[in-house]
Amino acid sequence: GINIRDLGLDRKHGKEEYLKNFILMELIARSVKNDLRKNFRTTMRSGEATIGGDRYIQLVVATCNKLLGQHENAEEYWEQIYKEMTDYFEIDDPELTLDHIRSKIKFPMFFQRLQ
Numbered sequence: 001g002i003n004i005r006d007l008g009l010d011r012k013h014g015k016e017e018y019l020k021n022f023i024l025m026e027l028i029a030r031s032v033k034n035d036l037r038k039n040f041r042t043t044m045r046s047g048e049a050t051i052g053g054d055r056y057i058q059l060v061v062a063t064c065n066k067l068l069g070q071h072e073n074a075e076e077y078w079e080q081i082y083k084e085m086t087d088y089f090e091i092d093d094p095e096l097t098l099d100h101i102r103s104k105i106k107f108p109m110f111f112q113r114l115q
Contacts (some may be wrong), residue, residue, distance in 0.1 A: 004030070008089035013031035021104050028101065029087040036063055068107070078102065 002010065020065040039059050048055050065076035082098045085091065 006091060008086075008091040008093075012091070012093055021106075024104055025106070025110050026112055027085050027089055027091075028081065028105065029110060031081050032063065032067065032114060033086065034088075035081065035084065036060065039063075045052065064111075067110075071076075 003021060007023055007027055011020050011027070014020045016022065036059065040056060043049050043055050063077075066070040066074045068074075071077070078098060082101065083087065086096075
């Protein structure tokens, strides 16, 4: 099996561009999911959660808007996700900049990975 924490290394040493892009989307999706889970836990502990789950829906919509650049904090969110991703997956690739990441994302496939 593949150790998930080693996906950054797998991407770095990969030869095929399509595979490197697929791994990149997986890395970003996992980082976004971890952030969403953290926000869900914070919401639950704070007592802001409602029976209908409205607050959770708001968190998911705000996250999607940030990813698409349709939120006032979109740039800061991407910087946060980039830092979390590079730290967690131990990515040390000078070519893997935030602009590079954003240019490689195919959003339909990316959002499918978020499920």
